[in-house]
Amino acid sequence: MINIGSYEERVKNFDWSIAEKELDYTQGDVINIGWYCSDRICQQGKGDKLALIWENAMGVEKRYTFDEVRRASNTIGAHLREIGVEAEDRVCLFMDKIPELYLGFVGILKTGAIAQPLFSAFGDESLHVRLDNAKTKVIMTQRKHVGKVRKILEKMPYLEHIIIVDHDGKKPLKERESVFSLNDREWIDDFDIHPTKAESPSVLHYTSGTTGQPKGVKHVHYSLISQYLTTKWVLDLQEDDIYWCTADPGWVTGTSYGIIGPWSLGITQCVLDKGFSAENWYSFIEKNRVSMWYSAPTAIRSLMKAGDEVIKKYDMSCLRHMASVGEPLNSEAVIWAEKVFNMPFYDTYWQTETGSMMICNYPGMKVKPGSMGKPFPGITGTVVDIETFEEINEPGKVGLIAFKPDWPAMMRTYWDNEETYQSKFVKGWYLPGDRSSIDKEGYFWFTGRDDDVINTGGHLVSPFEVESALLEHEAVAESAVVSKPDDVNMEVVKAFITLKPGFEANADLELKIMNFIRKKLSPLAMPQDVEYVEKLPKTRSGKIMRRLLKAQEWGEEIGDTSTLEDD
Ligand code: WT7
Numbered sequence: 001m002i003n004i005g006s007y008e009e010r011v012k013n014f015d016w017s018i019a020e021k022e023l024d025y026t027q028g029d030v031i032n033i034g035w036y037c038s039d040r041i042c043q044q045g046k047g048d049k050l051a052l053i054w055e056n057a058m059g060v061e062k063r064y065t066f067d068e069v070r071r072a073s074n075t076i077g078a079h080l081r082e083i084g085v086e087a088e089d090r091v092c093l094f095m096d097k098i099p100e101l102y103l104g105f106v107g108i109l110k111t112g113a114i115a116q117p118l119f120s121a122f123g124d125e126s127l128h129v130r131l132d133n134a135k136t137k138v139i140m141t142q143r144k145h146v147g148k149v150r151k152i153l154e155k156m157p158y159l160e161h162i163i164i165v166d167h168d169g170k171k172p173l174k175e176r177e178s179v180f181s182l183n184d185r186e187w188i189d190d191f192d193i194h195p196t197k198a199e200s201p202s203v204l205h206y207t208s209g210t211t212g213q214p215k216g217v218k219h220v221h222y223s224l225i226s227q228y229l230t231t232k233w234v235l236d237l238q239e240d241d242i243y244w245c246t247a248d249p250g251w252v253t254g255t256s257y258g259i260i261g262p263w264s265l266g267i268t269q270c271v272l273d274k275g276f277s278a279e280n281w282y283s284f285i286e287k288n289r290v291s292m293w294y295s296a297p298t299a300i301r302s303l304m305k306a307g308d309e310v311i312k313k314y315d316m317s318c319l320r321h322m323a324s325v326g327e328p329l330n331s332e333a334v335i336w337a338e339k340v341f342n343m344p345f346y347d348t349y350w351q352t353e354t355g356s357m358m359i360c361n362y363p364g365m366k367v368k369p370g371s372m373g374k375p376f377p378g379i380t381g382t383v384v385d386i387e388t389f390e391e392i393n394e395p396g397k398v399g400l401i402a403f404k405p406d407w408p409a410m411m412r413t414y415w416d417n418e419e420t421y422q423s424k425f426v427k428g429w430y431l432p433g434d435r436s437s438i439d440k441e442g443y444f445w446f447t448g449r450d451d452d453v454i455n456t457g458g459h460l461v462s463p464f465e466v467e468s469a470l471l472e473h474e475a476v477a478e479s480a481v482v483s484k485p486d487d488v489n490m491e492v493v494k495a496f497i498t499l500k501p502g503f504e505a506n507a508d509l510e511l512k513i514m515n516f517i518r519k520k521l522s523p524l525a526m527p528q529d530v531e532y533v534e535k536l537p538k539t540r541s542g543k544i545m546r547r548l549l550k551a552q553e554w555g556e557e558i559g560d561t562s563t564l565e566d567d
Contacts, residue, residue, distance in 0.1 A: 002363040004233040007377070014377040016408060019229040023264070030195040031221045033202055034077070034109035036228075037263035038070035039193070050268045053242075053288055054099050057274040062099055066266065069103060072182055074191035076100075076107030079180055083161055085138055087112030087194050088201055092131060092139040093249070094149070096120050097273040100165040100182065101249055104140050105259055109202055109221075112194025116204040116216075119250030124148040125520045130206045131156060133216055134415055140180075142166050150174060198222035204415060205252045207352040208462035210451045216415030217352045223256075223409035224264060226356035230376060231261030234348060234360045235292055236321050243269040244285065245294040251459075252352040253325055256409070257294055278306035282314040289318040296326040298457035300333045300345060301488045311340050321363065323348055326458030327490050328446050331370035347372050349446065351432055353424070355409030358432075359401075359444050371443040372436070380404035381444070383436055389427045395440045398447050402429035452482070452546050457489040461525040463546060469517040470495060475503040476513065480536050480544045484529060484553035495527040496549055498536060505532035 004010055025031055041047070047067035054062045064072065085091060091108045093115060095101045101117070108115040116134055118127060120142075127148055131139070138161040139149060149162050153175065160176065167179040196202070202221045206214040231237055235257065243262050247253035262269045270288045274280055276299065285293065322337065322345045329347040337345045346361040349372040359381060361373035375381035383392050383399035392399040405425065414421045424431055435447045454461040463481035470479040478498045483491035497513075499505055510530050518526060537545045551558050 003236050003238065004362050004364065007362045007365045007374070010233070010377040016225055016229075016378060019225045019408075023224070023228060025225070027198070029197075031198055031224065032109060032112075032193050032196045033221050033224050033260055033264070034073060034106045035193050036224055037106050037109075037260060038066055038073055041066040041263070041266040042070050044266065046266050049266065051263060052099065052102060053268065053270040054097075055270075055272055055274070055284070056098075064099065064103070066263075068187075069106060069263070071187035071189060072099075072103040073106035073110055074188040075182060075185050076104050076180075077110040077191050077193075078188050079163075079185075080108065080111050080113065080138065083138070083178075085111055085113050087196070089113045089138070090116045090134040090136040090204060092116040092118055092134075092136045092141075094118050094120055094122075094127065094139055094141040094145055095165070096142065096144075097248055097271050098142065098166070099271075100140070102259055102271070103182070104165075105249060105255065106263075109196075110191060110193045112196050112200065114201045114204050114218075115255075116206075117249045117255060118206065119248060119522065120145055121523050122148075122250075123519050123521065124151040126522050128152040128155060129213055130216070131159060133206075133213065134204055137161070138163060140165060143168070143171075146177070196221045199412070201412070203255055205255070205352050207252075208453060208460045208465060209420070210453055210462060211464050212417075212420070214462070214465075215417055215420060217252075217355075217411045218413050218415055219355050219409065220412055223355045224260060225408035227256045227260045227409055228264045230357040230360075231257060231265055234346070234357050234362060234376070235261065235294060235323060236363045237262060237265050237267045237292055239266075241267055241291045241320075242289050242318070243267050243292045243294070244272075244288070244290045245269065246272075246281075246296065246299060247294070247326075252355070253294070253296075256356055276302065278303050278310050282311060282316065285316060285319065286314045291318050291320045293319060293322045295322070295324055295345075296458040297324055297329045297333060298327065298489050300324060300329070300337070301490075304333060304336050305488060308340055316341060319343070322346065323361075325350065325357075327455050329370075329372075334367065334369035344369065349373070349434075349444070353411045353432065354403070354407075355411060356407065358403060368439075368443050371439070371445050373444065374442050375403075375444075376407075379407055383438055383444075384427075384429060384431075386435075386450075389429065392438075396437050398435055398437045400431050400450055401434045401436050401444070402431055404428070405430040452550075454481075454483040454491055454493055456483070456486075456492050456524060459522075459524040461493055461522075463493075466493060466495060466517070466521060466525055466527065469520040470497060470513065472520070473513050473516045475499050475509060478536055478544070480546055480549055481527065482546050482550040482553060486528070492528040493525060494529040494531070494553060496531050496533050496536060498533055 051066045052064040135158045203219045245258040324345040349359040466481040484494040486492040
């Protein structure tokens with residue numbers, strides 16, 4: 001039996017109250033995601049069920065039952081309250097995929113504070129921009145990352161506490177630092193969970209746009225309603241499933257579907273805190289008998305590249321359903337999966353802002369390889385004309401993806417940036433900034449983003465951020481950052497630069513510039529290619545035309561150049 005039953009029927013009879021009823025939630029009640037992910041599952045008699053199976057690169061394994069998640073998160077919550085954390089304070093999680101990240105997330109939500117997960121590979125400047133925007137009060141981190149916090153500490157008077165979760169007690173602590181270890185504490189059974197309501201803020205995730213600093217996407221506890229139901233109907237999680245979401249909770253997939261979705265359904269999930277290789281991944285699936293797997297196109301393409309022989313060494317018969325998110329899933333990857341796993345990857349489309357899945361392929365519905373599928377029941381999704389924003393009714397015609405903004409997990413604003421938030425709405429539609437067409441049968445076909453943001457390996461990179469970092473180097477006069485095609489990552493970052501007089505374009509300088517910006521950018525945003533140019537194409541008003549450079553990289557037609565400056 002598949003959870004969704006029939007997609008068509010669900011669309012006809014849809015109401016979000018279906019999820020509210022299953023979660024015993026009535027409008028106006030208290031709703032706390034932390035409680036739903038642990039205490040409620042224990043109340044249902046599943047306290048002894050495994051919630052988390054964790055393994056790291058050294059082969060160390062840890063397991064937590066739902067009751068342990070409940071008590072460990074209580075203990076973290078109580079500690080946060082003790083040091084003065086109050087409802088709506090921002091508490092940042094800056095850690096690798098260690099158990100404390102997952103338990104801390106649940107603990108923070110229980111206090112009514114806002115969880116702000118940040119990818120642990122960020123350098124100090126990327127970290128600073130995001131903590132500064134949120135005026136974060138507490139950061140929970142690991143010994144190995146605390147150096148980055150120390151570097152920027154002076155610039156952050158609002159940051160009151162730096163909690164180190166794995167300190168060995170040997171090295172001295174610096175200003176504002178303290179040690180908290182779950183191993184040394186008696187776990188707390190009863191914790192007074194903050195009575196958050198539907199609109200109480202829950203999670204703040206940062207995402208990059210074309211211009212300006214990264215934006216803090218604010219979510220609320222009511223998001224649970226959509227995260228729960230999409231997990232149930234799209235990922236089709238069932239009582240005995242062993243679920244593996246490969247995403248890092250520094251990004252939205254890792255929280256919406258790597259914590260909230262599975263745990264609110266009381267499902268056992270695995271986490272692998274170890275680098276990628278086909279062998280690592282297949283053996284993890286085999287060993288833990290993973291039955292439902294949610295991953296991303298870049299990983300899938302890397303697995304494809306590793307070849308079909310390696311799969312034969314492992315028993316993959318445990319898998320019964322697989323899905324993908326984050327970037328275009330090419331039809332080849334779907335067809336390959338059908339060949340080697342006897343089932344397709346089910347593509348899902350959504351974004352940090354939408355908080356939950358929007359356009360998906362559903363169990364039981366025909367998969368058209370290369371298509372993102374159809375809007376989730378209850379979601380009004382369409383494409384609108386790029387200029388007039390009128391709905392397009394012609395099958396196959398490309399327009400902007402548009403949603404009627406009324407689902408529970410929709411962002412409530414961008415932190416301290418209401419103006420940019422408002423700019424996402426036009427004529428009553430929420431525009432996620434992507435282009436697609438819709439075929440005769442209502443399937444969506446992604447064609448690209450509507451802005452200059454680069455999606456490399458499923459991670460959004462703002463060309464502006466990379467250009468700004470480059471411009472800070474003494475040799476760089478101007479820069480333009482665009483994407484170029486790549487077999488595995490779909491696209492990678494390429495930088496064009498012009499030099500200031502007195503600097504010579506050579507490999508040595510390139511290395512120096514790269515080392516300089518490495519400190520400022522996330523490793524994912526680093527250019528894979530740098531080209532020195534004499535001059536960058538510009539409009540008459542002096543704006544750099546990234547579009548031209550991008551077209552050149554992709555071997556596309558250059559299009560309208562009438563606004564190009566005269567030579
Ligand atoms: C952007 C959102 C949603 C969690 C991970 C990414 C692109 C997302 C797909 C897909 C083609 C996709 C879009 C979107 N994207 N899923 N199935 N096919 N493109 O979250 O970092 O906020 O990125 O990723 O461009 O707007 P995000």
